[in-house]
Amino acid sequence: MQNSLNTRSMIFTLYGDYIRHYGSEIWIGSLIRFLEEFGHNEQAVRAAISRMSKQGWIESRKQGNKSYYFLTQRGQKRMDEAAKRIFKLQPEKWSGEWTMFTYTIPEEKRSIRDELRKELVWSGFGLLTNSFWISPGDQENQIQEVIEKYDIRSYVHYFTAQYKGPDESTRLVRECWNLEEINERYDEFIKKYSQKYVIDKNKIEKGEMTDGECFVERTKLVHEYRKFLFVDPGLPQELLPAEWLGDHAASLFSDYYKALAVPSNRFFESIYREGNELKKVSGYDVLNHPLMANNEQ
Structure with missing residues (x-):
């Protein structure tokens, strides 16, 4: 059985990568169905949802005998911030301040x-x-x-x-963040997903991977990659070491995500429409996802 913290974390992933593009709302029955794909049971999902509601991330509404949960303004803002950072492929330019x-x-x-x-x-x-x-x-x-x-x-x-010394700004970085440890985590991510990406891409091209399997793998991929939001400060290029692996990990994440995107979205919509009105946020199309656009540049 999954504990509520893991279930809660997975729910955040689903809201951030899927649900926020469909009005940021979902019927609890659909959410339970999605979490079953990862081994989370109904009790764990309801406990996690209750906790998220108390923390101010989501609110609920009733329609007949169905309960729907939608992101609060705070929750929507956090999801938008996380998505912006997750799907950023290159460090930003630094002003020096x-x-x-x-x-x-x-x-x-x-x-x-x-x-x-x-x-x-x-x-x-x-x-x-x-x-x-x-x-x-x-x-x-x-x-x-x-x-x-x-x-x-x-x-x-x-x-x-502005930092005026007596050393370089990189000294401040060394004192504030353990980049070596973060780099090791990126290395583990690259080693784990490089082979999976090649294998799954070949399966998808040959029609040997179902939409449901793609949904599971994409969700796990995003779930794993978004953990870097809590450890990587997103430093500008000027402050990163020469052997930084964050860019390589971002590129791998982008390629793998793109390979899984369309079939996983088909699966999401097939389940979502069973208990929800299939109403995408205006202009949303997985093929026009910011990650896709960035990946083409």
């Missing part, structure tokens, strides 16, 4: 410290010294959201600045 964020949270608000740290890590910040976080580039919007979410305006300061 750093965003610096520091806080002193009083004891009566100490319960939010762990959540605040998680939000900062998610947004690409690294801890330079105690309660002093840095990130290359402009992070003002992310900081303002964190300030408003946790009501900590009186306890924080943030700046934009």
